[in-house]
Amino acid sequence: MKDFEQPVLRVSHLNKQYGKGCASCRDAGGMVLNKNFCPVCATVYACRDITFEVYAGEILGVVGESGSGKSTLMQCLYFDQKVSGGEAYISSYKSGRENIFTESSQQKRYIRNRMMGKVYQNPVLGLKMDFSSIGNIAEKLIAAGNRNVREMEARGKELLEHVNIPVYRIKEAPRNFSGGMQQRVQIAKALSNNPPLLLLDEVTTGLDLSVQASVLDLIKQIQRRLKISVLIVSHDLGVIRMLADRTIVILDGRIVEQGLTDQILEDPQHGYTQQLVQSLLV
Amino acid sequence: MKIEYNFAFFDEGSKREIRRATLKAIAIPGYQVPFASREMPIARGWGTGGLQLTLSLVGKEDVIKVIDQGSDESVNAVNIKKLITATTGINVTEAMEEATIIQSRHRIPEVPLREGQILVLQVPLPEPLRYYEPSEYETKKLHGEKEYSGVWLMLFEQIMSYGNMSTGADHPVMVHDRYVMAPSPIPRFDNPRLNCSKALILFGAGREKKVYAVPPHTGVISLAFEDFPFQTESFRNKSCRLCGAKGVYLDEIEDQATGKTIYQCNDTSFCMSRLNGKI
Numbered sequence: 001m002k003d004f005e006q007p008v009l010r011v012s013h014l015n016k017q018y019g020k021g022c023a024s025c026r027d028a029g030g031m032v033l034n035k036n037f038c039p040v041c042a043t044v045y046a047c048r049d050i051t052f053e054v055y056a057g058e059i060l061g062v063v064g065e066s067g068s069g070k071s072t073l074m075q076c077l078y079f080d081q082k083v084s085g086g087e088a089y090i091s092s093y094k095s096g097r098e099n100i101f102t103e104s105s106q107q108k109r110y111i112r113n114r115m116m117g118k119v120y121q122n123p124v125l126g127l128k129m130d131f132s133s134i135g136n137i138a139e140k141l142i143a144a145g146n147r148n149v150r151e152m153e154a155r156g157k158e159l160l161e162h163v164n165i166p167v168y169r170i171k172e173a174p175r176n177f178s179g180g181m182q183q184r185v186q187i188a189k190a191l192s193n194n195p196p197l198l199l200l201d202e203v204t205t206g207l208d209l210s211v212q213a214s215v216l217d218l219i220k221q222i223q224r225r226l227k228i229s230v231l232i233v234s235h236d237l238g239v240i241r242m243l244a245d246r247t248i249v250i251l252d253g254r255i256v257e258q259g260l261t262d263q264i265l266e267d268p269q270h271g272y273t274q275q276l277v278q279s280l281l282v
Numbered sequence: 283m284k285i286e287y288n289f290a291f292f293d294e295g296s297k298r299e300i301r302r303a304t305l306k307a308i309a310i311p312g313y314q315v316p317f318a319s320r321e322m323p324i325a326r327g328w329g330t331g332g333l334q335l336t337l338s339l340v341g342k343e344d345v346i347k348v349i350d351q352g353s354d355e356s357v358n359a360v361n362i363k364k365l366i367t368a369t370t371g372i373n374v375t376e377a378m379e380e381a382t383i384i385q386s387r388h389r390i391p392e393v394p395l396r397e398g399q400i401l402v403l404q405v406p407l408p409e410p411l412r413y414y415e416p417s418e419y420e421t422k423k424l425h426g427e428k429e430y431s432g433v434w435l436m437l438f439e440q441i442m443s444y445g446n447m448s449t450g451a452d453h454p455v456m457v458h459d460r461y462v463m464a465p466s467p468i469p470r471f472d473n474p475r476l477n478c479s480k481a482l483i484l485f486g487a488g489r490e491k492k493v494y495a496v497p498p499h500t501g502v503i504s505l506a507f508e509d510f511p512f513q514t515e516s517f518r519n520k521s522c523r524l525c526g527a528k529g530v531y532l533d534e535i536e537d538q539a540t541g542k543t544i545y546q547c548n549d550t551s552f553c554m555s556r557l558n559g560k561i
C-alpha cells in the first residue's frame with residue numbers, strides 16, 4: 001500500500017560537506033577519504049548521497065556511530081545547516097512539489113515553524129534556557145503567527161502536562177530542570193504546532209536508563225495518538241529497536257543498509273550492521 | 283589654554299558623516315543605521331548618541347531645547363545645553379514653540395510637536411531583540427526577514443510573570459509595518475505620540491553607535507496581543523496639583539507630611555507655562 005502513498009518527507013541525494021574539497025577528494029569518488037575526512041584538504045563529507053522517504057504515521061530510525069553524520073542530516077532538514085547538494089520535499093508544503101532546500105529563508109522559516117518540530121541532541125540548541133518553559137512553547141506558536149496569549153498559554157499547559165512537567169513548574173526556566181525534563185520540554189515545544197513531521201536527534205542520550213525509558217515511552221505514546229511521522233536518530237540501536245518501524249544504517253555519511261527494523265535486526269546484510277546487531281546482543 | 287572648537291564641536295567631515303547615516307535612517311523608517319560614534323567630553327551613556335545627532339544638525343539659526351525625563355534643569359540637560367551653546371553660540375529655550383531642535387531623554391514633551399521641528403531622543407539600548415538574541419549578526423538577519431517572534435516572546439514572558447505587559451518604558455513598536463523598533467525608554471504614555479508625528483523624530487545611541495528615525499507622518503504601532511491590548515499608564519481622574527492639567531503624564535510623589543500620593547506634571551516647562559498662563 002505504501003508505494004501509492006505520497007511520502008510525508010522525501011529526501012534525495014542529500015550531500016553536506018564541511019570544507020571546499022580539493023582535486024584529490026572531489027574526483028576520486030571518496031577513494032582518498034579516511035572515513036568521511038579528506039586528509040589532503042581536511043574537508044569533512046558529513047552526508048553523502050542520502051536518499052530516503054518518511055511515510056505518514058511511521059517512525060523511521062537512523063542509526064550510526066558517532067560522527068557518521070546523523071546530526072548533520074537533521075540539521076540540514078531543519079535548515080540549521082545549508083546543504084551542499086540534494087533535494088527534499090514535504091508533502092504538506094506546496095503539495096510536495098518544491099525542493100525545500102532552495103526556498104527563500106522566509107519560506108524555510110515558514111516550513112520549520114508549521115511543518116516540523118525538532119528535538120536537539122543538545123537542549124541548549126533547542127530551548128531558550130533563561131525563558132520560561134511555557135514561553136519556550138509559545139515561541140514556536142508565536143513564530144507560526146499566533147498572537148493570542150490565553151490560547152498559547154492553554155496549549156503550552158496542555159503540552160507540558162502531557163510530557164509530565166508539573167503545572168506548578170511551567171513558568172520556570174529549563175535551566176533549572178534536569179536533562180530528562182529539558183528533553184521533555186523540547187518534545188512539547190516540537191509538538192506545539194501539530195507538525196506532520198517530528199525530528200528527534202538523540203533524545204535520550206545522556207539520560208539515566210529509567211529516564212530514557214520514560215522519554216521513549218512518551219514518544220511512542222505521542223506518535224500513536226497523533227499519528228505523526230517521526231524521524232529519529234540515535235547511535236544506540238536499542239533505542240531504534242524500541243521505536244522504529246523502518247531503519248536506515250549510516251556509516252561515514254552514507255546509507256549502507258535500510259529496511260524494516262525487524263529484518264535488519266534478524267538478518268543484517270552489511271558488515272557494519274552485523275557488528276552493531278552483535279553488540280546489541282551481548 | 284582655550285581650545286578652539288569647530289562650530290558644533292565636530293569637524294565638518296564628521297558632521298557630514300553623521301548626517302549621511304541620519305539620512306539613511308530617515309529613508310528606512312525604524313531601521314538601525316550604524317555610525318562611527320565619536321568620543322565626546324561627556325561620558326557615553328549620558329546622551330552622547332543624541333548629542334552627536336543634535337550637533338550634526340544644528341545651524342546658526344536653530345534654537346534648542348534640552349530636557350531630561352521631563353525636566354529642562356536636570357544636571358544632565360544643563361551639561362548638554364552648555365556644550366551646545368559653548369560650541370555653537372545658538373540660543374537655548376524651554377518653550378516648545380520656540381525650539382527647532384528638541385533633544386530629550388525618556389520623554390516626548392507634552393506640547394505637541396509641530397511641522398519642521400526635530401525631536402532627538404537619546405537611546406541606551408537600540409536593539410529590541412537584544413535580550414532574546416545576543417548576537418548582532420543574528421539580530422540583523424531577523425530584522426532583514428521581519429522575524430520578530432523574539433520581541434513577541436519577551437512580551438509574552440512579561441504577561442506570564444506579571445499578568446500584564448509591564449514593560450513600563452521602551453515598549454516595542456512596529457514602524458511603517460516593517461521594522462520593530464525600541465522607542466527608547468519613554469513611558470508607554472508617549473508611544474501613541476510617535477504615530478503620525480508632524481515632526482521628524484531621530485534616535486541616537488552613542489554606546490551602541492546606532493541612529494534610527496521616524497520620519498513625519500509615519501505609522502508607529504505599539505505591539506500588543508489580541509487578548510492583551512496595548513495600554514498606556516492611566517492617570518484617570520488625576521490632575522497636576524500645580525497647574526491642574528489632566529491627560530498628561532504625571533509623576534507620582536509621596537507627600538512627606540501627609541504620606542498621601544500626589545500628582546504633578548512630569549514635563550516641568552509645560553507645567554510652568556500653564557502656571558504663567560502661556561498655554
Ligand SMILES: Nc1ncnc2c1ncn2[C@@H]1O[C@H](COP(=O)(O)OP(=O)(O)OP(=O)(O)O)[C@@H](O)[C@H]1O
Pocket residue numbers: 018036044045046064065066067068069070071072073121202235
Ligand atoms: N560545523 C561543523 N564543521 C565541521 N565539521 C563538522 C561540523 N559539524 C559536524 N562536523 C563533522 O561532520 C561529521 C558528522 O558529524 P555529526 O555531528 O553529524 O555526527 P553524528 O552522527 O551526529 O555523531 P554523534 O553520534 O556523536 O552525535 C563529523 O566528522 C563532524 O566532525
Ligand SMILES: [Mg+2]
Pocket residue numbers: 070071072121202
Ligand atoms: Mg549527533
Ligand SMILES: [Zn+2]
Pocket residue numbers: 021022023024025026038039040041042043
Ligand atoms: Zn580534499
